[in-house]
Amino acid sequence: MSYRRKPRCSYCREEGHNRTNCPTLKARIKERLAANPNDWWATQQMERNKPKTAADRTCSYCNQKGHTRRTCEVKKRDIAYMKQYLLDGRKAIAEVCEKHPNLIGKGDMFIQTGNEWCDGEYKDFRRPFVVTSIRFNMGDSQPMVVMKALVPDVNGQMRTGVASLSKVLTEETERNYNFQIAPASKSGKPLTFSEKWFHKGIADLDKNTVFKGGKKKSEKQRQWEVYSVVDGEQRFTYESLMAGVLDG
Secondary structure, eight states: OOOOOOOBOTTTOOBSSOGGGOHHHHHHHHHHHHHOTTOHHHHHHHHHTSOOOGGGOBOTTTOOBSSOGGGOHHHHHHHHHHHHHHHHHHHHHHHHHHHOTTTSOTTOEEEEEEEEEETTEEEEEEEEEEEEEEEOOTTOSSOEEEEEESSOOTTSOOOEEEEEHHHHHTTOGGGOSSOOOEEEEOOOOOOOOOTTTTTTTTTTGGGSHHHHOOSSHHHHSOOHHHHHHHTTTOOOOHHHHHTTTTTO
């Protein structure tokens, strides 16, 4: 059994057709034009109900006329570029981790200090975190080091946090606005990445919400996280990730 709702006309409010095909509206337009061929309202309604051609359509992705987002060449180029951008970046990350486990490795320890509300007052804490993986997906402006707490917070939760790879490599995590921590010890164990990681979420990037679009007009448009990378011709390479680290 189908539960698909029938269309409802916005003019006569009857079900089964839309405004473009409304017999009541068509009859009303015909009646007014017969009485006055220059009737402004009738001519406006005829223009409004005129079927749109391909040239009249505006792409909801690039906002250019003459096509829809389904055939948008800008969108196709963006997807191809972002796929290569993420793949190159992940390969560069793997190379850094393989060659320099002393700079970034699995199990590297960081200490987060601060204060949090507990029993009616703020209390100081010292919480150790260890590196578990590196994340680089759509939505990440740069590769992010993922860390997991070794002890729970005052609410009993085992927190996770992220810090940009560049800040970890240059030991500037204490200046990270979201996750201020200080390096404590190095494990010397290289982070490893499976073949799946190099392709997971990349091959089907066109299904990502950034390219699929949402319900709102603003969610269908070309997003900043895409055009800032594509138009800026950004790439992550081994050299760019290591810039300022080996010579520092």
